[in-house]
Amino acid sequence: MRVAPQLLALTLLAAGVALAADPPAPNRPIPNPQSGRHFATEATLSIQDDDFQNPAFLWVEEGEQAWAHPAGAANTACATCHQDAAQTMRGVRARYPAFDPRLGRVVTLEQRINQCRTEHMGAPALPIDSRPLNAMATYVGLQSRGMPVQVDISGPARPFFDAGERFYNTRRGQLDMRCGSCHEDNYGRSLRADLLSQGMSNGFPTYRLKEQRVISLQFRLQGCVNDVRGQAPPMGGEEFTNLEFYLAWRAEGLPVEAPSVRR
């Protein structure tokens, strides 16, 4: 009678310590994710699967040129520090967005490229979703093609992940829909002329036929929020960056498909 409460307290204490060190694994509504290519038409995929015909490779070539081209006050190029992108950038797209301990927040691949520009090259940050930034992100992304998406949500990154998950699951806009209203509850069904995908982010940056250009993931997210008649937060801001982090975890294990082609 006297020992039992002590044991109970110890057990609770141990459980409390474990909780603080490692929050429970998040709930995974789609355990076996399917890439957006699963929902794309054959005609669209034939463009994507041919590296010559895929127009996103025009952006890849621009990024490749910029990689070796010195810019900014320090007169350095990406290649000055990172040498051959095929080796140094391999796997980078697969593990981004990632927590940056110095900034104390999660950064996307695009933001990381801009960080390099402002802090090491003395060059101005490129506007989010601008052609030169999309070109660089596409070129860097290509180096991880085929590698499984795997982001680290442990430790200090977890609150940012949770914020992204909250954004994902919050109903918004005049249509009062959450991201999952389409991409969890109704994927595989038609939305007007299109087939709803699971909203997996492994193909970004993507050449979108509607826009006739390469778009960044956050540009697409703005489109999604506008479509439910909501007010989209700015690209490159905290909300979308956390959401992009959550989406990457959601697509865990899917091969990086950048640059994909989508309708």
Next chain:
Amino acid sequence: MSAPIGQPRVRLPQQVKVGETIEVRTLISHIMETGQRRNQEGAIVPRDIIRNFVCTMDGAVVFSMDLAPAISANPYIAFPLKVTGPATLEMVWTNDAGEQRKASAQLRPS
């Protein structure tokens, strides 16, 4: 003020033989603005498309086409070509303003 015509991409099969019909493939970066759209202020965005594409083989035209506003941005043009021997292919894209972008490729039959 017309948009710049981007760097073209041209691809021939790696191995070609005399007498064979090959596919010449090209892709060029261009906005192909239709002239039908309006900007935020409601003013028409002036038409700016690649109007014409010509491919010559050692000076003789082997393929040409006129492009129309309905053709999407970054036009991909592919066409068949019968290989008669070693030759130089010259390709020219011309936009509405008459500006040109050129590319060339060598045919070296084995």
